[in-house]
Amino acid sequence: MRAEIPFFPPDLFADDRKVMLELLQEIGTAREQKFILGTRTADFEELLRDSLGAADVVACGSGTAALGLVLRAMGIGSGDEVVVPAFGCAPLASSVLEVGAKPVFADIDPHTMVVDPDDVERRITDRAKAIMPAHMFSIMADMPRLVELAAQHKLRLLEDSAVAQGAVLRGTPAGLWGNAGVFSFVQVKSFGMPGEGGAVVTGDPELGRTVRMLRNHGQNRRRFVYDIVGTNSRFDEIQAAFQTYRFAGFPARLERRAAIADYYTERFSRLNGRAIVPPPPGREGRCYYVYCLQVEKRDELRDHLASRGIGSHVYYPQPLPLQAGFAPHAPAGGRWPNAEYASRRILALPIYPHLSDSEVARIADAVCDFAREDGALR
Template structure:
């Protein structure tokens, strides 16, 4: 890392697409002036689906309106509904629970691994009942869930496996890309994701061609794409924008370089933070299989103090999930009264995320790491003085 410095580092970069403004304007112009006047689900969307399918060696990729919508479409295509249960992590983003509830099923919350923060396979298996139809593990921050164990569990218990890989594009585990371990997976393209764009969007990834056919119909009111106003299923509106498809096709060539820069920054952070465990700060491991460098998250015993210290030194941070899903007012009615998920509750109390985006320069990255280490050093001194 070099030694250039800065003292004001936002968590959500306001200039993510500054270098791509001309390409975005060109995508708007090309779409708006094309003879076909096709603004959704046109040839650019089809080319993006094919490009991602070939990149992943997937059977099919279906573009839709968001990562959340992608999960909803998968559950609908699997005909999961009233009377069914889906096992989900107790710690994570709202769509893990809301998409299940939205289809009329019940989310059953399982505790997470204390280090990886992804759903614990043993806890998930303990949560399986006669009404369980599916497992929905999620990759979290920068670590993939233990998908080989979930794949085995789903096979043994006759369950569908829905892989919430919304944030994990670019991650691989055992040589298999994130999104291809389940019966179906998803990616989100909301702007801060690894393949983000200036709008909403996502895809369903699957090796099941029959499931993909159902998803394609469901995203467009149950139509088959050939016969307009012939509705085979009760569907919804979850279509992809042609301007964004053109923009994503342009940005796809640079994705590997952006992912590599994220990995480089993550490795630097983890190397610097590895000695800080005694100061109550736990960092993700350096590199390794099953990493996806979307968000860099620490677990800190004095999280709020660390956050204030970083803010005082010009570093913006973010706490993604300050509550467990069962503790959210929207989802609490679906959780057993008085139940606890200790690892999820600990993660909600301790997690803090640092800036991680490809155009952070070396000086900014060093400043962030130096500031965290300085906080840990002061904690060590206080402990020694007692």
């Protein structure tokens, strides 16, 4: 019986368990009994800030919270519009709605599955205040074009780079193309941790200062003195210490993900260009958080992989504006054909860094065997 290859591995942090237990003991028994926003959080923020060349990095409760904090810091609220992708995770729309603004859904590029700048431009009205692109799976959005659009229309630009930490496009890291970006440290992300957390990254010190107050009830330097109305989105000291420890290994983990993606893409280059479509090759603007195929017979391939003990995952089975929670905020009868097409076809393969070479080959073999049986192999 062959061992299963899960899509979400249960042992991401197994090698670091001893370190985590030591940090629990150290922080839990320290004299100061400081479990949030202490020196370890400050050190973690400084580490990220220096590695990115950012003006500020503000660690907060989650990637979702980070989006809302930035939107509030930008002064976006009732009556404003924010152009977001129609294809992606719920916070793209919910964070906008939570500040009282309206998400305006733009379609995606059919191959890369990131937001289409041409459709973004078509959706901009005089009520628009920001563009919020999302880097998807392994591919960064077309940030050079989106920077131009934001400047041309005098809009703020907020990158949802939650899945793209470590990606670099034309020498600029994900998160630093616009006014601000966000990262997510939830377990399965490229720099995930065993818990919930996120960060705002920005080249604007004033925007960073406002976010820093908002995450801590509006307090600045003095406790119980509230300069603005904020919320509770503070970062955990144990997680900050753990992530600081693990940061040195982050480049190697990114490289392993990229090497697996290179192998997949080379193996899948012989697949029929319509029935099974791999992502575009290359490493520019990539972090390979996940590796997604577009598959004409998606559910059949998923069942085929499962029969061989290989996990897979369907991301975003329906575009955001067609989901019950967000449809009331989208134009009646609206269509987003490329997002709808991707939702029917997308299937993600395992790509976490501690997959062995033999496991990676086994996954690729299974996909190619399916393609051969289906006549999709050239």
